[in-house]
Amino acid sequence: MSVAAPYKHFADRDALLAELATQGYREQRHRFAAAVKGIEDPVEQLASFAASYVRFAAEEPALFDATFNAGLDKSRFAELAAAGDEVARLLLPVARQLLSDPDAAFDLLLRIAAAAHGLAVFLRQGLFGVGNAALSATEEKAARTARAIARQGASS
Structure with a gap:
C-alpha cells in the first residue's frame, strides 16, 4: 500500500483522523455501556466507567490518541461531534442520579473523566509500571478516585 492510499478514501489527513x-x-x-450495565448504584457506575476508561486507553492506544490528541476541530466533522455527544448522553443520566442540576451533574462527570484520563495517560507513560498488574492497579485507582469525586459531589 502506498503512503497516498488512505487519501483515495479521505479528503485529507484530518478527515482520516476524524474517522479514527x-x-x-x-x-x-460500547465499553462504557457494558461497564455500567447491571450496576444500580450510580457511584459504582461512575467508578466502573472510570476503570473502563483506563482500560480503553491501554488496550486501544491508537484510537485513544486519535480521539484525544489529534487536535481536530469537531465543528468540521459532524459525525465525530455526534459520536462524542453519544458518550456524554450515556453517562450524564448516571451523574444526574447524584445531582439533579444538569450543570452540576455535567461538571461531576467531567471531573471523573478528567481524573480517569490523567491516570490513563500516566499508565501509558509507564509511571505505574507496565503489564497487566499495572493496568489492574490503575483501573482500581481510577475507580477509587471516581468514587471519591462522586461522593464529594453528591454531598455538596
Missing part, C-alpha cells in the same frame, strides 16, 4: 476518532468514541460508548 469517531471509531474511538463508538468503541468507548
Whole structure:
C-alpha cells in the first residue's frame, strides 16, 4: 500500500483522523455501556466507567490518541461531534442520579473523566509500571478516585 492510499478514501489527513476518532468514541460508548450495565448504584457506575476508561486507553492506544490528541476541530466533522455527544448522553443520566442540576451533574462527570484520563495517560507513560498488574492497579485507582469525586459531589 502506498503512503497516498488512505487519501483515495479521505479528503485529507484530518478527515482520516476524524474517522479514527469517531471509531474511538463508538468503541468507548460500547465499553462504557457494558461497564455500567447491571450496576444500580450510580457511584459504582461512575467508578466502573472510570476503570473502563483506563482500560480503553491501554488496550486501544491508537484510537485513544486519535480521539484525544489529534487536535481536530469537531465543528468540521459532524459525525465525530455526534459520536462524542453519544458518550456524554450515556453517562450524564448516571451523574444526574447524584445531582439533579444538569450543570452540576455535567461538571461531576467531567471531573471523573478528567481524573480517569490523567491516570490513563500516566499508565501509558509507564509511571505505574507496565503489564497487566499495572493496568489492574490503575483501573482500581481510577475507580477509587471516581468514587471519591462522586461522593464529594453528591454531598455538596
